[in-house]
Amino acid sequence: MVPEEQETCCRGAGAMHGPERPCCRRAGGGGGGALVEPAALAALLNRGAHGYDVRRAISELTGGELEVDAGGLYRVLRRLEAEGFVVSAWSEGDSGPQRRDYEITSEGRELAEDWLSHLRERQRVAGLLADVLSAALAPSKV
Amino acid sequence: MVPEEQETCCRGAGAMHGPERPCCRRAGGGGGGALVEPAALAALLNRGAHGYDVRRAISELTGGELEVDAGGLYRVLRRLEAEGFVVSAWSEGDSGPQRRDYEITSEGRELAEDWLSHLRERQRVAGLLADVLSAALAPSKV
DNA sequence: GCCCACTAGCTGCATCTCGCATATAGTGTT
DNA sequence: AACACTATATGCGAGATGCAGCTAGTGGGC
Incomplete structure (x- = not known):
């Protein structure tokens, strides 16, 4: 992993650098949509x-393209638990800082399936809009 | 008065149906990302x-898949003007309610190009995450 | 005359997600 | 002791969106 070129305007879910283009700047909040x-x-x-491991797993699963904020991740995990999509328990016996082990529930699995179709839909809409934009930018190149 | 049929979840940012799943509910804010x-x-x-026509044009260009909120659209247009990406003028002489005619500037065209690559990137990330989710949901079906 | 619908523009308000900074502990290293 | 790394968590502000409501002009039905 050699992230020398950090051109990615949306490294995480909206990390940016150039204060120039608002298009990128506007990725601040829901920029790319809910991803965490x-x-x-x-x-x-x-x-x-x-949690800490989940963060690493996300990075690995996505080939390092999605680096989520740790704080935000913990928040999401707590919320998912409050809503019954995951369960957690303090892992005892280990040395080191306390760890909270998470496990997904059957409801969480259903939620993941919903997310899957939701993401596919989002992907489709983004592509659709991109095509529209592309056509509008180069109408002669039809 | 609680609206019984709240089908609307992400009608704009990605049509959905299930009123239960928070996956959809969370589309309230940056749910699908900046699209307007x-x-x-x-x-x-x-x-x-x-503005009113822009709204119709969006609906038509996307085959009715993207129905943006009128209020939000006006807000976006005003902001785009404040930042120099579009210019506007009151259209006079017409009967009926006053209309503000918008036109895109060369800077707005550049912004659109930035948006294009941004959307393609977003599309890619959404697809990537969807693939990861898909693989995790059906590991036996490799 | 009165009410309503449609076009047209605009403003509040609530909600949601996210990134950054910061606080807390425990453990191991220098 | 100071420092770095793991691990969990909270506070805060920014952006984007949807819904409800307000102003105004025009035209149609009763």
Whole structure:
């Protein structure tokens, strides 16, 4: 992993650098849409883990393209638990800082399926709009 | 008065149906990411028009898949003007309610190009995450 | 005359996600 | 002791969106 070229305007879900173009700047909030929650679910589908590990898993599963904020991830995990999509328990006996082990529930699995279709839909709409934009930018090149 | 049929979840940013799943519910804010601005730019690239017409144009260009909120659209247009990406003028002489005609500037065209690559990137990331989710959901079906 | 629908523009308000900074602990290293 | 790394968590502000509501002009039905 050699991230020398950080051209990616949306490294995480909206990291940017150039204060020039608002198009990128506007990725601040929901810029790319909700990504952390589905990413966390995907990581937990593979295997139960604690938050810090989930973060690493997300990075690995996506080839380092999705680096989620740790704070945000913990928030998402707590919320998912409050809504019954994951369960957690303090992992005891280990040395080191306390860890909270998460596991996905059957409801969480259903939620992941919903996310899947949702993401496909989002992908489709983004492509559709991109095509429209592309056509509008180069009408002569039809 | 609680609206019984709240089908609307992400009608604009990605049509959905299930009212239960928070995956859809969370489309409230940045749910599908910024779409109104690029859509407005695409509409104005085709031809200058007033806001209400831009809204119709967006709907038509996307085959009715993207129905943006009128209020939000006006807000976006005003902001785009404040930043120099479009210009507007009150259209006079017409009967009926006052209309503000918008036209895209050369800077707006550049912005649209940025949006294009941004959308392609977003499309790619959404697809990537969808693939990861898909693989995690059906590991046996490799 | 009165009410309503449609076009047209605009403003609040609530909600959601995200990134960055910061606080807390425990453990191991220098 | 100071520092780095793991691990969890909270505070704060920014952006984008949807919904409801307000102003105004025009025209149609009762």
